[in-house]
Amino acid sequence: MEPIVGIDLGTTNSEVAYIINENAEVLTDRDNGIFPSCVGIDARGGIIVGAEARNQAVLAPERTVMSVKRLMGTDTEIPMGENRYRPQEISAFILKALKARAEKVLGRAVSKAVITVPAYFTDAQRHATREAGRLADLEVVRIINEPTAAALAYESTQAEPRRILIYDLGGGTFDVSIVKIEQGVVEVLASTGDNHLGGDDFDQKIADRLMEYCTGELKLTDRDDPVLKARLKRAAEGAKIELSSAPYARIEEDHIGKRGSKVVHLSYELSRNDFEEMIEDDLARTMESVNKALKDSESLPSAIDKIILVGGSTRIPRISEMLEEKFQRMPHGEIDPDLCVALGAAIQAGREMGLDSSGILLDITPYTFGTSALGEVNGVPTHHQFVPLIRRNTKLPTARTEAFYTVYDDQEAVEINVYQGEEPIALDNVRIGNYRFELTKAPQGSIILLNYDLDLNGILKIQAVEKKTGRKINAVIENAFSEFSEEAFSESKERIAALWAEDEEPAAGFSEEIEADKLNMPEDIAETLNLAKSKLDGAPEEDRDEMINLMEDIRDSVQSGNLEEAKRQQAELDDILFYIG
C-alpha cells in the first residue's frame, strides 16, 4: 500500500507524521520531530532548510525566509539571496525536507500527503498550498483544517456527538475554533483569531524589559546593537519556557557588552507573576476571540464538551487557568500541543489509506498530585486547601515547581503534605507523603519552592528549597500511581480526620497567597497586600524590610478594627509599590 503521510505546515514549525502499528506517530530524525519552517541560502549559495536556516537568520536575514505561511496565496515575490521566490516555492522547500525525512524513517518512497491549513484559509491560500505540494513532488490527497486535525487527534474514536473548542496559540498566530465531531466526522462551526499574536510577542516583551535593564541599571549604551538584541530575545524565550514550570527564572548572559573597558554580564530574575502581568492584555484579547467563537457558533460555554490546547504557547499555565475559570472544566493538553495537528493529519492520512487507526499512544498521569496550603475553598478560609502541582492527564515525564510562603516571622518549619486526588480540600484526597522541612529564621512571607517531578514509572521526586538560602530537602515516593485500596483509603481518611482536629493552628503551614488575610479585610487592602507580596522578592533590600513592616502593621490595624490607620498604612505601601514599579 502506498504510504500517505500527514503534514502540519506551520508558520513557525512543521511536522510530518504517519500511522505506525495502528497509532499516529510524529517522524523524528535525531530530533523531537519539530522542524523549523525556515528556508535560506547559505554562504556558498546552496539551499538550507529547518534549524540550519533558522540559525543563520540573525546573521544573514537577507538570505533567510521565515513565516512564509503568512504570504501564501499572495503574489508577493520574496527576496532570498540573489533571487526572488513565490511563497509556494519557499513552502515547497519545507515540504521537500519533510518528504525526505519521511522516506528516510519509513525506508520507502513517499509521494502522497494530507496537509493541514488554518480554518480561515481562503481558496487562494488552499490552492497555493496544493501547488507547493506539487512543486515538492507530493500529491496532496486532501487538505484539512488544523482544528479538524486537532479534534481527530483527541476524538477520532468517539461515537457520541461532541462540541469541542480548540484554543491554538503558537509562535506567531492565535486561532480559536469550535467544531462538532460525530462518528469521526468533523464540522468547523466557527473559527476566529489573530494572525499576529503569539509566543514571539511574549519573547519581545521580556526582551524589552531586559533591554531596559541593560541600558538603565547596567548602563550599556547601544540599544540598536543587533547581536545584543538577538541574545536578549533568545534568553527571553528560554526564560518564558522556564516560567511555564517554575515560578522564577534567572536569566544569565555573560559578556553582554562593555561599559568603557569593563566587561558587563547580565543576571536578572523574572517571576511568573511579572511575566503574566506583561502578557495580560494579550491573553485577554484571546479570550475575546473565544467569546466571539462561542457567539458565532451559537454555543453557550456549558455546551462545550471538551477544550483542547494546541500550539507551544498553550504551555503557559495562566492560559489553562483562564479557560478553566470560564468553562469550569480543565482543558486538555496531554497530546503534545506542538504535535497534535500533525498527529491528526496522520490519522486522516491513515483513513485515506483505508487503515483503521485507533489513535495516539499516550503516557499520562492518571491522578492529580498536589500539596496543602493555607487558602480558601468556596470562599471559606482553610488550612487545608488542595494546591495541585501536577494535573491528571499531563503527559509524562513532567516536572513542576510552585512558590509558597511562610505564614509568620521566624517560622521554624513547614509541613509538606503530598496528596493524590482531585478534591479542593486536601484532606478529602489521599495523602501519600508527609515531610517536615526545618527553616532558618526569616520574616513572614519567605519563599519556599516546592518541586514535583513525576516519571513514567510513577516515581514522584519531591524537593523543597528555601529560596533565600538555597537549603533543601529531597524525598522520593516510589509508587505514586498505586491505587489505594478502600481500606487504606479509609485508614488514611481517619488518620487525617484525627489530625484535622489537632491541627487547627497554622503553625507548620504555608500559604499560596495571603488569602487568609482576607478574613474581615477590605478587598482593596487585601489586594494591596497580595500585590506587595508578589513584589517582595524583586524589591531592593531596604524597601523590602519596610514593605514587610507595613504589611504587618496593616494586618494589626485591621485586626484591631482601626481601618483608618490601615488605610493610611496602605497608602504608604502603595507609594513604595509605585516607586519600585
Ligand code: AMP
Ligand atoms: P508553535 O508555533 O506551535 O510551534 O509554538 C511555538 C511557540 O511556543 C514559541 O513561541 C515557543 O517559545 C512557545 N513555547 C514552546 N514551549 C513553551 C513553553 N513550555 N512555555 C511557553 N511557551 C512555549
